[in-house]
Amino acid sequence: MSKIKGSNAERELIRLFWGIGWAAIRSAGSGSMHYPSPDVLAGNKIRRLALEAKATKDDKKYFSMEDIAQLKNFSNYFGAEPWIAIKFDRKDWVFINPDDLKSTGENFAFYLKDLENGLSFEELTSVS
Amino acid sequence: MSKIKGSNAERELIRLFWGIGWAAIRSAGSGSMHYPSPDVLAGNKIRRLALEAKATKDDKKYFSMEDIAQLKNFSNYFGAEPWIAIKFDRKDWVFINPDDLKSTGENFAFYLKDLENGLSFEELTSVS
Numbered sequence A, B: 001m002s003k004i005k006g007s008n009a010e011r012e013l014i015r016l017f018w019g020i021g022w023a024a025i026r027s028a029g030s031g032s033m034h035y036p037s038p039d040v041l042a043g044n045k046i047r048r049l050a051l052e053a054k055a056t057k058d059d060k061k062y063f064s065m066e067d068i069a070q071l072k073n074f075s076n077y078f079g080a081e082p083w084i085a086i087k088f089d090r091k092d093w094v095f096i097n098p099d100d101l102k103s104t105g106e107n108f109a110f111y112l113k114d115l116e117n118g119l120s121f122e123e124l125t126s127v128s
Helices: A003-019 A065-078 A112-117 A121-126 B003-019 B065-078 B112-117 B121-126
Strands: A023-026 A040-043 A048-056 A060-064 A081-088 A094-096 A107-111 B023-026 B040-043 B048-056 B060-064 B081-088 B094-096 B107-111
Touching: A003 A023, A003 A040, A003 A048, A003 A081, A023 B065, A048 A060, A048 A065, A060 A065, A060 A081, A065 A081, A065 A107, A065 B023, A094 A121, A107 A112, B003 B023, B003 B040, B003 B048, B003 B081, B048 B060, B048 B065, B060 B065, B060 B081, B065 B081, B065 B107, B094 B121, B107 B112
Parallel strands: A048 A081, B048 B081
Antiparallel strands: A023 A040, A040 A048, A060 A107, A081 A094, B023 B040, B040 B048, B060 B107, B081 B094
16 A cells, blocks of 8 residues: 555544544654654543554454554554554544454564454544 | 755654663654544553644744644644654754744744753653
8 A cells, every 4th residue: 555545534534533633743753863652642531542544445354463562662652542444445533442453473463354343443542 | 955954854753762672663744634634643542642743943933823723623633732842963863742842923933942841751751
C-alpha cells in the first residue's frame, strides 16, 4: 500500500473520532529518532487510544512483531490503550486488541473472516 | 523560521520527554482537514501535555490568536494541558501557560525578558 493511501486511511479515522467529539492527530513518525509512535493518537477526557491504522484490499493484514512491540511500548509510556485499526474494502473499520492478533510465527495477522472478533467504531468508543 | 528548523525544535523537545520516561510524538498536522493539532503531544501515565513548540533567534515570540485558540480547543477535547514551549537562542526551553502570554491586541507574545515567568523543563514535568 502506498504512503498516500495509508495517510488517507488515517485521515478517515481522524474524522470519525472528531465526529463523536474526541480529539485525534496523526503522528509525524519518529523519523530518524527511533522512538515508537502510533499512526493515530485519539483521546477524550477519559480515554486515550494509540492506533496502528491500515487499509487493505486483501483479505488479511500482517503486522511485524516490531510494529506491535512499538505500539505497546508507546502505549505503556503514554498511558494509552493500544489498538489495531483495519479498513478492509467495503467494510467498516474494525478495531482489534493487539493481543488478539494471530501469530504466524514470523509476524502477526488479522483475517477478514475473523471480522466478528473485532470491535466496531461504536463499540470501541462506547466503552468508558 | 523555516519548517525544517521548526521540526528540529520539535525533535529536540521529544528527546527531552523520552529522556525522562515520558512518551512524545510530533503531530503530522491536520493538513487539509481543519482539525486543531498541537506541534507535540507528550504524556505519561498521569499527565498529558499538548505543546505549541517554537524556536527563535529573536528576543520575543508571537502567536496568532487562532493558534492559541486551537491549542486550547484541542487540549480541551483530548483532556490535555495546553502549553507553549519556546527555545530562545542559547537559553533552555521555557514553558508558558497560554493564559500567561501577553496580548498585543492583534496577537499574543512572550518576551525573552520575562523568561523567569515561565517554567523550566524540570519544573514543567515535576508537577504531578
